[in-house]
Amino acid sequence: MSTGASDALTSVNADLVRMTRLVGSAMNRATQALLDADLSLAEGVIASDAQVDTLSSTIEDSCFDFVRLRQPSPSELRGVIGAVRIAASLERMGDLAEHIAKQARMRYPREVVPQELRATFAMMGAVAEEIVSKTGAVIATRDVSLAADIARHDSEMDRMHRELFTIVLSPGWVHGVEAAIDITLLSRYYERYADHAVSVTRRVVTIVTGEPYTGVTLDG
């Protein structure tokens, strides 16, 4: 591998890490906007998603140029194809943060999350933050030992997602159908966000180990 080749892929990797930061920040701000019914914060998340899309497109262009200008080694090529798929997943994570912000905006000035569920959503936000920050670390360091941690966070997110289902369906639910649907959709956005992070991590494992991709089943 020439130094030039190595530099080009390092820069793609740095852009992927930047994407994890952007979608992590978007998710944090979206959670805050949701919990505080903060319209301008929500608007900010929605406006900033374009940055994520642009960066994804930049990454694809870099991958394109890299392959076009060089004869990449098999391992570099695995990295390039992986980067295209990882950028797609991160782009989707940005969209999910945007959906949460849009939900906050749609119900403004009302609060979407009833008092008794605020702690759960705050925790989902915290788990999302943890998971995306570790996903960034996996991309940056290729240290796939973090994969187990990320899977654990994902299970925690799934558990909260199921718990919220149970709550909105319980006889004690007093907030009506609209709130139940809002909570279900929001909860699903957090759960999908974590799923995409897991999928990104599996991709990095594929790139690092060179094992063939086995078709991670994702949730929509």
Place this chain on the structure above:
Amino acid sequence: MSTGASDALTSVNADLVRMTRLVGSAMNRATQALLDADLSLAEGVIASDAQVDTLSSTIEDSCFDFVRLRQPSPSELRGVIGAVRIAASLERMGDLAEHIAKQARMRYPREVVPQELRATFAMMGAVAEEIVSKTGAVIATRDVSLAADIARHDSEMDRMHRELFTIVLSPGWVHGVEAAIDITLLSRYYERYADHAVSVTRRVVTIVTGEPYTGVTLDG
């Protein structure tokens, strides 16, 4: 472009078209399983999703080999990177059909869709069929004039999605919170399916026209 190169990309394209057929068939069967509360049909959809994932992985391998063994032209390379992203979208469409089948299985032997909404879900299934079949045609023929048709089907799907929201939130809704959530999630799966088809079509347009990718915003 050597004939060998052209053949290899033709075969990738044929595999993408095969994927549209598989995820089209999965969606049809899922809709039928949902409307008929047909457990074995639902199980069949769930079992067959592995085929979609395998084909996606085969397409990536072919793209990998293609680039590794040849010095692709810029236009071929656009096709390769596009194929990787298209396979990802089609894989997700298969997952969405699987989710619908899982919802039918989870509620079996009860019917998920109340009588008065059966026609809407049958129509969503029909629109999904139309849209995926045209998406397959766009991939097969590179005839991007179908893109406008596909966008129209997508708008029709969005309209039904919004209509279902209005119905489950209306004072006349007598089926309770669980059914409202089921309908909302199912409706969202159809709407996402159509969104992914639109995204695939835009990708093909990108490949054909060579215009830079402008970041199609997708819904999660």
